[in-house]
Amino acid sequence: MSESIKAYPLQWPVGWPRMESHQRSRARFKSGKGGYVEGGGWRGAERLGVSAGISRVLADLRRMGVDDADIVISTNLPTRLDGLPRADARVPQDPGVAVYWRKRKDTLHGRRSL
Numbered sequence: 001m002s003e004s005i006k007a008y009p010l011q012w013p014v015g016w017p018r019m020e021s022h023q024r025s026r027a028r029f030k031s032g033k034g035g036y037v038e039g040g041g042w043r044g045a046e047r048l049g050v051s052a053g054i055s056r057v058l059a060d061l062r063r064m065g066v067d068d069a070d071i072v073i074s075t076n077l078p079t080r081l082d083g084l085p086r087a088d089a090r091v092p093q094d095p096g097v098a099v100y101w102r103k104r105k106d107t108l109h110g111r112r113s114l
Contacts, residue, residue, distance in 0.1 A: 007083045010076045010096050018096065029053065050077070050087040061101055070102040 005011055012018060030045035031052055048056075054073060061071055076092035077085035 005072045005074065005100050007072055007074050007085070008077065008079045009074075010094060010098065011074045012096060012098055013100075024095070050085055054084055057099060061099075064103065066101045066103050070104065072100045074098045074100065 027048075029048040031048045032045050034042065034044040036042055057073065058068065058071065062068075073084060075085045075097050076094050077089045080086050
């Protein structure tokens with residue numbers, strides 16, 4: 001991807017508005033479904049973790065034909081060696097996430113005769 005966009009610290013897209021911190025609400029992404037458990041209790045779905053959230057975003061971008069090398073996930077979480085956010089870091093004061101990608105133009109495969 002572009003050398004000018006860094007995964008850490010967060011680089012918010014220029015010209016894109018952000019909500020003020022008092023307007024934000026906690027995301028409601030969950031992994032799996034809740035249900036009754038043996039013994040007669042209800043167990044709600046677990047909150048989605050950083051690693052699972054990243055996996056979902058990457059899977060969607062791959063389905064769109066985007067290569068991993070063309071993706072930058074920018075957050076205020078320190079990054080691992082592969083450039084993705086560390087799942088074990090403490091929750092940052094600014095929870096923003098910006099995802100950048102470049103989709104390469106489709107290339108014609110095979111041969112063409114004139």
